[in-house]
Amino acid sequence: MSTVDSPSDRLEFLQGTLEVLILRSLQIAPNHAFGIAKFIERQSEAEFSVDNGTLYPGLQRLMQRGWITSQWKTSPNARRAKYYRLTADGRKQLLTATSRWRRFVEAMSRVLAPEVK
């Protein structure tokens, strides 16, 4: 994963970030790899672009942890595709990760806030 606008100033890859985003993209409905990538790009307003070389291993890792499962299904436009869906464990993991992330961001914002208490 990298930021789109400044490839020269890439964030150091942090393990776990992409996984959380994948879990989030499956929260509403099952989706295929292409759909997941599109979802992340759209939601982040093209700040993130998902590299397939990272997306696929990420999906495998999530499957391995039992957070998602996969199934071949026919897509609305009559194409056979592999769909991923969240498991109960995955849903729980997403909640945990989201709340931790919120606390983290809030703490960050508090510290970085322009006004000093």
Add this chain to the structure above:
Amino acid sequence: MSLRERWGKLRALFAGRAGLDDLREEIDTHLAMEIEDAGHTGTNPHEIRKRFGNRTAIGESAYNAWTFETVESFAQDVHYALRGMWRNPVPAGTALLSVALSIGALTVVFTAIKPVLIEPLPYRHPEELVQFRTEYPRFPEQPRGDWMSWENAQEAGRRSRTLEAVAIYRNAFADLASESGDPPEALYGARVTSNLFPLLGVAPMLGRNILPEEDQPGRPDVIVLSHGLWVRRFHSDPGIVGRVLTVNGRASTVIGVMSAEFDFPMRRTAVRTPSPYVDFWAPLEVARGGGHSAVARLKPGVTMAQARQDIGSIGESLAAEFPATNSDRVLQLNFLHDRVAGNARSSLLLLLGASVLFLLIGCSNVANLLLARGHDRQKEIALRLALGAGPKRILRQMMTESCALAVLGGLAGYLLSVMAWRILPALSPAGIPRLASARSDMTVLFFAMALSVLNGVFFGIVPALRAVRTGGGNANGFGSRGVAGGHDRTRSLLVIAEVSLTVMLVVLGGQLLGAFSRLMATDPGFDADRIVASVILPSADRYRDPERRDEFYRKILESVRNLPDVESAGTVDALPFSGENTGALVSAVETSSAREADAEVDVTGGEYLQTMGLRLIEGRYFQPEEMKPSNESAIVSALLASQLWPGSSAIGRRICLNCRPGNAPMWKRVVGVVSDAKHSALNEREKGAVYLAAGAMERAAFVVARTRRSAGDLEQAIRRAVAATDPNQAVFLVAPLRSFITDSVADRRFVMILVFITGCLALVMSAAGVYAVTSYSTSRRTAEIGIRMAIGATPQQVHALIFRQGFGSAALGMAIGLVLASASLRLLRSFLPGLEQSHAAHAWIAAGLVTIAAAGACWLPARKAIRVDPVSALRHE
């Protein structure tokens, strides 16, 4: 790992290629969808494909992610660890160096200990082999060697119910006549009974063992060669067996060649020999008296305690049956393996202890550095925990990092030890058996690696746990730069530990060095620097006749005395520091209260006493005619004179040597008193000496000469003089007397040098550790310092503050270290000779060194701190 995960992994492993095909299909679909999607916006399909990436590579990396996640994440952790080190070269380098040095030191010692103390002896069932020993309960000093008289060894073998067989051996010297251009050569070897090789369970590499009938008198001579001699002298001639050599002037048939690994006896009893290893084995014919050693094998199922009891009671009944020879002695039994290392055991264990302390210093150094690094990484760890990485995962990564560091450092340490053992064999004292053959091998590598991993876990666990705990506890891992962080307590504990261990090591090293230099400064009683000693043993068979021996030595002594630059020369039967000695009980029978003392009895010829520089205190030196066989003149040392006739003159007194019921009394009359001299060791108990002249030339084995020039020049001249007298006579050795003394302390010097080096390294390492910690905590306090200076603290105040806080823990460590050092010295004194009188001065010098190093290590960062510009320091955050 959850059960489901395990199952998933297992299923995937069995699913094999189907999974990969499935992935390929999925990726192809994905690409098709993307192209279709792009069709609406009008992007070029070729461009899409390019951006999509290599489909095979994607499929494979996904497939591998599934199957080998653990391995992959491990590799990733290692990668992170190496990158982390690369980015912080100074702390990482310090840590690596600490690990390398401490693992290296312990590995060096392990390499030495392995062959000497751990590896079993290269004989069959070595755990059953035992060595006899004779002790004299009434004598204050027990023999260094394990001696056993021929008769007692024979009787023990005959009477014992617990021993399978008893084999007897003794040192032997032989000269090999010059042959096809090779000069005559003096050999050091052993005469052994024919049952020795079968008892040890060894057989020659070429040829055969000594046959039982071959150790009986009147049989033709046979000889078994060592591998070394066979290679050196006979150019590995495969047809050597059956060849007839001239040994001691007699024809002797080579019956076998031992393999290169075989060495017996391993523990040398002769201090100086031409080769440090036994060169030959020849049959020991029926002999009598002392100077023998005996080994035996326990019968199957017999314990050592049973055998000891058996031999003890045999010793008692022998004392009752033969009071003349046995009433003063007891027989003992020890495991051969324990006796081979001899006194080296305690020295090596001391070395091991020192290097373990050193390892602990290295450990605390690294733990401290990792702790500091963990602190700097709180941001990263907090972020990762926030993103859902499990604490276990973080812990594993931290541990992988410390282990990677440890393994890298351990490898470097192993290489250091390999290099050290390139040099050390040359310095290894020959007195420690098998030490010179110490080499790094797979076991040593395994040891170093196991130690490294253990080390990595040990010094990594605290920083790792701390990182996870603090990272999770306060999500705002950012900017938690306290005024004086709470972690400083752990760090100062580590500093205290490190400094106290260093003080222990340095004080110990200083004490050993002090004891050694005191020992070397001990006056042996003679002037060793300008005396050259040569060992010339007249070939036993050609000079069987006492008169011929007498004539031979007279000629040699005469020609040595006539060499240019030789001031005086003499002969003796047992030279000081040569390993030879003859003790006797001396009785002064004429006094009303018969006094006795044990003393060294040496037969001297020529101007031996004058040459050695023994001053005449009373009476006169020997006169040439007193060297005749029947002569009762004796000269005693000042100590013996004061022991036997305190307060009165010794001249004209009669003494009796070894006057015991059953012994033929040997009466002598004192004609002179000379100054005292050491005989077998610089630290030996004070012991008197009797010098005799009767039969000096027949019994001579050493020639000593005092030279005006350097000792080295004389060697060739002496060899030529001997060759001129008898071209077939080999000269064993010509060397300065000083080197005999130096050799007698070789083991101690070896250990002392290694402990001293360890102490010096410890000093440098802990200074680096204290420096690193102080400068790290100072750098973390830049803002605080800035504030202090901004509100008016003077640089002196800041300097004092920083210095005091750093030096405080070092000083505490020093105090603890001194207490520990004095406790351990008390413990060591009981089993390490030479530490008896320790000088407080050495301990204070050592402590002073540590103080200076620690003070310097705290001073420099404090200096740096006060150069801080307050404004930039406040912006530092």
